[in-house]
Amino acid sequence: AQSVTQLGSHVSVSEGALVLLRCNYSSSVPPYLFWYVQYPNQGLQLLLKYTSAATLVKGINGFEAEFKKSETSFHLTKPSAHMSDAAEYFCAVTDKGGATNKLIFGTGTLLAVQP
Amino acid sequence: KAGVTQTPRYLIKTRGQQVTLSCSPISGHRSVSWYQQTPGQGLQFLFEYFSETQRNKGNFPGRFSGRQFSNSRSEMNVSTLELGDSALYLCASSPRQESGNTIYFGEGSWLTVV
Numbered sequence A: 001a002q003s004v005t006q007l008g009s010h011v012s013v014s015e016g017a018l019v020l021l022r023c024n025y026s027s028s029v030p031p032y033l034f035w036y037v038q039y040p041n042q043g044l045q046l047l048l049k050y051t052s053a054a055t056l057v058k059g060i061n062g063f064e065a066e067f068k069k070s071e072t073s074f075h076l077t078k079p080s081a082h083m084s085d086a087a088e089y090f091c092a093v094t095d096k097g098g099a100t101n102k103l104i105f106g107t108g109t110l111l112a113v114q115p
Numbered sequence B: 001k002a003g004v005t006q007t008p009r010y011l012i013k014t015r016g017q018q019v020t021l022s023c024s025p026i027s028g029h030r031s032v033s034w035y036q037q038t039p040g041q042g043l044q045f046l047f048e049y050f051s052e053t054q055r056n057k058g059n060f061p062g063r064f065s066g067r068q069f070s071n072s073r074s075e076m077n078v079s080t081l082e083l084g085d086s087a088l089y090l091c092a093s094s095p096r097q098e099s100g101n102t103i104y105f106g107e108g109s110w111l112t113v114v
Helices: none
Strands: A010-014 A019-021 A032-038 A044-050 A056-058 A064-068 A073-078 A087-094 A109-114 B005-007 B010-013 B019-024 B031-038 B042-050 B053-057 B064-068 B074-078 B087-094 B109-113
Touching (some): A010 A019, A019 A109, A032 A073, A044 A056, A044 A064, B042 B074
Antiparallel strands (some): A019 A073, B019 B074, B031 B087, B042 B053, B064 B074
């Protein structure tokens, strides 16, 4: 079964520092991959998605992610953290070519940004 | 364009009761799916509807059910509530039933079972 693993349930960075949130998928066939952000008491907001076009995907709020098939990874990065980036981030996967919108989520990474 | 709207936002129920949660998808979106979010289990897929038919179901007991109406609005129902059903229930919508779609989430319905 398809799955994603997010390494690090809590990540803390200083304001202005690089943000790196890790996500690895399990499928031998590259799936579609998504990163969502959840602010306190809110729903999920899509940051970016990979659907087999460019391997470097740019998203909203300065985030980007690179799909690396050799490493089965889709890590999320942002060059310079802002206080407003403090939130929980979820990596998600869905099988390519399926007639379904079902997402399988990772366990999430809570990002703290220190002043 | 209005986003995914979920009602009610917050509710408290007693064990053994039932609850109905409502979701209005983004206008023009025909696919609706539901997720349960808890601290212990994370985000788990409940079910997916398209054209008033359940297309996919997660690994939840039969107490969890749902439906979709002809206007794409959806409801989910949980009967005989248990304490462990306390969770954030998220509805999501998408234009089509096709992997790779952008999926938009609502703010969620917070259910507390006491």
